[in-house]
Amino acid sequence: MVQNTECDIGFVGLGVMGKNLVLNLADNGYTVAAFDLDNEKIKTTIIQEKYESKQDKVRVVGCASYAELLTSLKSPHLIVLSVPAGYPVDQVCECLINGGIEPCDIVIDTGNSLWTDTVEREKKYKDNFILFSSAVSGGEVGARFGPSLMPSGSEYAWTRIKPIWEAISAKVDPETGKPINRNHPGEIVNYGEPCTTYIGPAGAGHFVKMVHNGIEYADMQIICEAYQALRDGLQLSADEIANIFEQWNKGPLESYLMEISVDVLRHKLTVNGKLTSVVDLIIDKAGQKGTGLWTAISSLELGTPAPTIAQAVYARSMSAMKSVRVKASSLLTGPDVNELTEQEKAVFIENLHDAVYCSKICAYAQGFQLMKDAQKEQGWQLNFSSIAKIWRAGCIIRAVFLQSITQAFEREPTLESLLVDPYFVEQLNKHQLNWRSAIASISLLGIPVGALSSSLAYFDSMRSNVLPANLLQGQRDYFGAHTFERVDQVQGKKYHIEWATAKKEMKEL
Ligand SMILES: NC(=O)C1=CN([C@@H]2O[C@H](COP(=O)(O)OP(=O)(O)OC[C@H]3O[C@@H](n4cnc5c(N)ncnc54)[C@H](OP(=O)(O)O)[C@@H]3O)[C@@H](O)[C@H]2O)C=CC1
Numbered sequence: 001m002v003q004n005t006e007c008d009i010g011f012v013g014l015g016v017m018g019k020n021l022v023l024n025l026a027d028n029g030y031t032v033a034a035f036d037l038d039n040e041k042i043k044t045t046i047i048q049e050k051y052e053s054k055q056d057k058v059r060v061v062g063c064a065s066y067a068e069l070l071t072s073l074k075s076p077h078l079i080v081l082s083v084p085a086g087y088p089v090d091q092v093c094e095c096l097i098n099g100g101i102e103p104c105d106i107v108i109d110t111g112n113s114l115w116t117d118t119v120e121r122e123k124k125y126k127d128n129f130i131l132f133s134s135a136v137s138g139g140e141v142g143a144r145f146g147p148s149l150m151p152s153g154s155e156y157a158w159t160r161i162k163p164i165w166e167a168i169s170a171k172v173d174p175e176t177g178k179p180i181n182r183n184h185p186g187e188i189v190n191y192g193e194p195c196t197t198y199i200g201p202a203g204a205g206h207f208v209k210m211v212h213n214g215i216e217y218a219d220m221q222i223i224c225e226a227y228q229a230l231r232d233g234l235q236l237s238a239d240e241i242a243n244i245f246e247q248w249n250k251g252p253l254e255s256y257l258m259e260i261s262v263d264v265l266r267h268k269l270t271v272n273g274k275l276t277s278v279v280d281l282i283i284d285k286a287g288q289k290g291t292g293l294w295t296a297i298s299s300l301e302l303g304t305p306a307p308t309i310a311q312a313v314y315a316r317s318m319s320a321m322k323s324v325r326v327k328a329s330s331l332l333t334g335p336d337v338n339e340l341t342e343q344e345k346a347v348f349i350e351n352l353h354d355a356v357y358c359s360k361i362c363a364y365a366q367g368f369q370l371m372k373d374a375q376k377e378q379g380w381q382l383n384f385s386s387i388a389k390i391w392r393a394g395c396i397i398r399a400v401f402l403q404s405i406t407q408a409f410e411r412e413p414t415l416e417s418l419l420v421d422p423y424f425v426e427q428l429n430k431h432q433l434n435w436r437s438a439i440a441s442i443s444l445l446g447i448p449v450g451a452l453s454s455s456l457a458y459f460d461s462m463r464s465n466v467l468p469a470n471l472l473q474g475q476r477d478y479f480g481a482h483t484f485e486r487v488d489q490v491q492g493k494k495y496h497i498e499w500a501t502a503k504k505e506m507k508e509l
């Protein structure tokens, strides 16, 4: 391995994200000492950097051990980790301690760690080094050409990390709120608004990234349900659906996830001599690594309704139950369906567009509500317009729509819910009827659209000044003497009815 005692940054984990982050750092003029358990990955990264930069200057050096990594760096050391969440993060931390890391050194965890693990780790390693966390979104292309970065932890560490993070992150045109493209190795963008901002104390950044992923799950599921409605309801081909999504991607639904869905739907392979849409070859069993599940768990723990996000997690679990679904599909019947006229199909597509749009608004409303409730519990001071801003480019949920969310929180930083912001109120009121029509027709076709329909239930619950929880409180009081409050009395006063007695007398407690 080459020795260089003057590298700016140490890097552990040269997988999908790590390698591309290293190349991004190198493009931006930083020298990186890189380590991976697999020597081949180190070699590949160095070769790729040399080839892409077309420069003689060495910007990435390989290290054979953690100790070598540490001695290759300027002091105090700055080391970035890009390893799987959980045990590997602690394993690397222990190896760095054994390798001689010092208390003034900074270790940045860029993986999808569980936010509570990050809080614990900051305390656990405080005598050994400063653990800082910065979740990353953008997949491999984002990591290479500009991700969205969600840093949190020691404010001192942030002063050292900030210029580097601002350099490598995605950038947004401040006038339009649209991403500034950067697609080529060696290219840098040093203008525009960087998609990174200090989120808050330890754990806050990973919480925000977790919610980003929860929204990502919901966004993806909403698009997939629209795909199924068009595929099974209107019997459209992958190409025909791609054409519809392409049109949708020119309006308020313009987003990275819509764009990649079009690409996936258009892609073809020749199988047994026949040109086949790749999407028709992919088995309908979704994987998941846990961040969506954590978001749903957090929503339950905090008591923040996030049904669209939770439904998106359930939809992945349901998809994985392939064999029992195949069996049930031969036993359970659905409705008899009449073919729709061309005019009915056009109305169906228009209504579906609005259902997707309104459901998307609800999913984001749930995510922001969750962050708002977590901030209250944790004592964080999250800046919601800044969070929306750094999601406008670089990350997986980037969408034009995030400019409207940014503006909503700029208008009212303490906005109670996106569903009471004047712009979103106007949008939802305008489209709600089409949304209902879409859900009604899709349900009559027997197609499952849990994210679209649970979003509608969320919307209708939010606009209900009286929900049926009065009866529920009556039931709870009946079987468990759990008491209830009365609409005609001061809030907080508790009542109980002696249900088992003949008189059923009400008592004030
Ligand atoms: N892929 C994505 O789109 C995104 C991923 N992330 C997160 O970024 C992190 C990295 O993801 P990704 O690059 O996709 O994962 P990869 O599996 O591609 O890379 C992980 C790297 O970590 C190394 N590693 C694994 N275990 C250990 C260990 N115990 N000690 C040292 N190194 C270890 C692996 O080494 P080797 O295989 O050589 O043994 C590998 O190089 C994860 O936390 C992931 O959740 C975040 C945003 C997007």
Ligand SMILES: O=C(CO)[C@H](O)[C@H](O)COP(=O)(O)O
Residues within 6 Å of the ligand: 112, 136, 137, 138, 139, 213, 216, 287, 288, 289, 290, 291, 292, 396
């Ligand atoms: O963080 C990410 C994107 O933002 C990762 O791609 C993440 O792995 C996606 O989650 P899952 O694998 O559960 O679909």
